[in-house]
Amino acid sequence: MGDTKTANGGTRLVSVQSAQLGFNETISAIAETAAERERESRLPHEEIARLKSLGFGALRLPVESGGHGLSLREMFVVARDIAAADSNLAHAFRNHFWQVEAALRRCDHPFHEHVLRLTGQRKTIGLSFTETDAAAAGARASRVLSRLEWDATRDAYVGSGDKVYATGNLFNDAFVGLAIESRAGRTVQYLLERSSGVSDDDDWQGFGQRMTGSGTARFRAVTVPAAHVYPADPPRSDDAAPWGFTFHQVYLTNCIAGIARRVAIDAVEVLRTRRRNYYHGDATHPAEEPVLQALLGRIRAYSASVEATADRAIDALQRAWDSFDTPNEYDATLAATLSASEAKVVIDDLAPQIASWLIDLGSGSVVSRAGALDRHWRNIKVIASHNPRLYKEKLLGQNALTGQLPPTGAFF
Template sequence: MTDTNQTEARGTPLVSPLSASLGFADIITEIGAGAAAREREHRLPHEEIASLKARGFGALRLPADAGGHGATLGELFVVARDVAAADSNVAHAFRNHLWQVEAALGHREHPFHAHVIELTGQRKTVGLSFTETDAVAAGARPSKVLTRLEWDEIRQAYIGSGDKVYATGNLYNDAFVGVAVESRDGRTVQYVLERSEGVSDHDDWQGFGQRLTSSGTATFRGVAVPPAHVYPPDPPRPDEAAPWGFTFHQVYLTNCIAGIARRVALDAVEVLRARGRNFYHGEADHPTGEPVLQALLGRIRAYAASVEAIADRAVAALQRAADARGTSDEYRATLAATFAAAEAKVVIDDLAPQIANWLIDLGSGSVVSRASALDRHWRNIKVIASHNPRLYKERLLGQNALSGQLPPTGAFF
């Protein structure tokens, strides 16, 4: 048996063969090696994200002649899961950009989306500056980001201001997109705003997990948007088009959790090997020979593999929906992907925290030190899972089975 087969026989490695073939293996491995230290020190992964951008992670889906890797949607999720296994904060920080690229690829003839593709091909990432609601503040009302773009004759540019809370990844992004009303004609427009004076980000996210995603507040104060970067809105979708256009978001987050589950399984092996002594009432001299611990390690491995398989099912359904875009099969395939995403979330949101719990059981008191930062896995899973709670997914799945109820069409389901 070769060394390669030995490695494969011991479970899923951190980095997939696909990521290795695309040249990401060294970066992903390095990101994974420093994840616990960054968590302990609350050190934002600027360098790590910059390395991924420079290597073209944000441009995976672009064709080679546009500066990308020409990856399929399914391949994007493979690499993204590897990144999440290394550090889920890093993978999560790219979600809004990757969704924006996906939207642009579907409408690349529109100048707004062409601009996004151009920036992405330059190895830049694009964040969001859409409407946000600050649900933390008592009695808060929805707040608009750059609600209006006021024309400035002297600067010959539009000027806008606003705040965006929960601006995931914006601290790491090079540009931002959104919609606003421009003052001269009162039209609703789309804009692309590159990072400049007047744009600032605050690492004030108070979540107990995913602490390094830069999900704090992004502020825009008197920022200038050149008229060449203000565009008409997208044309209305045809009546026959599938109305579920935001399944990517949910599958991406579930895919991140699958990556964490893989990391838990890998860490579990190291935790058991590192234990120096067994309990006096155990049956082996060393924990690695303890039958109950071997069985728990096997359970962690099996459940983590199952989580990845369920995520793969949702990714495959999303790939089929992407392949069907613009065809007579689009509606059916997109609806199927939405249900597959909901089914995956319901199961994975239940299983993944339990897998992280078992890691602590496996290591016992030897792994509860903050130095190991192993508690981050459970915390990160729960925070990612809190996006669009599974309770509503469960109800929909039951309603659909009983009466054919269709999913909501908004972005936050």
């Protein structure tokens, strides 16, 4: 999907899809400086801004609304290219893309119309609600701005709260969430544009995905205009598919597939530039060493298989999207959720191994922090940890045996 093979059979960084959009120069520049950002722990403010200006966040919007008019499948192609260049940047856009997908499905609702307007202006939207930091099994998500209090002096609502693990919020222009509105005591949706009272701490301590802006977002007496507070989405019909969060999982798995592609690309450069071979090898130059050529081939093959597995889940998600509000919606959405789980189980196992083989290929020549090649393994493991693979394996086994249905919450 996306055509990332060169004429001689090698793997290239940028797909035809991204090149046609005019993204290739920017993606290549992001890839060239990724290791430098890793070494310097430098947040990608400039790179994120450039992607916004190109309309990366508006890939799914119709052209007449300020977007590029891509299908869901095509959007994943471009997002994987960004992940191959620097997975931090692709990951930072995940919550925004989900808001866009939800808005495209409910575009007749004024809240979602507002989301799409901001997106068409090349702005990105994050979250201001989250799970509690130490939730018990089965506990529901808690709100960050748990209550919006009406302030007559400001002629607006006021709210406060903290969001932990606020992925991408450091770079976002607006934030959405749910709260109790004080005057009527009802649950509402709100859209808060960045202003005074919003701050972001780069306090994310993960050993990978360090530059995703995933620290704590703090909202202190923020003002939400009454025009930006909307009724909650009406409940869907009883026969609608209840699995509404498969996109999140597929997006993360797609990011890992991008890293696997980058490993395959880096592996070629590692072997080409490696100068010394072991005395007990069969060739003077490492690039002529059969065992190393075989390992390079294995990396390439496994990387291609990871991408193909991710594509299978993306295709299932596209079919689910196409079936929205049709009699086939339930079956197609269930199939997409199961396919996403299958892809995660396989890719979470294979991708770290591929990244480890890269170190085997270069041996002591590539363990220097200067190349930051260890970031691939670390980033894969951190992305994979977001939604534990073990629970996906259990569900898939139960489903095969008894027809057990997946959970309907955010981690499926």
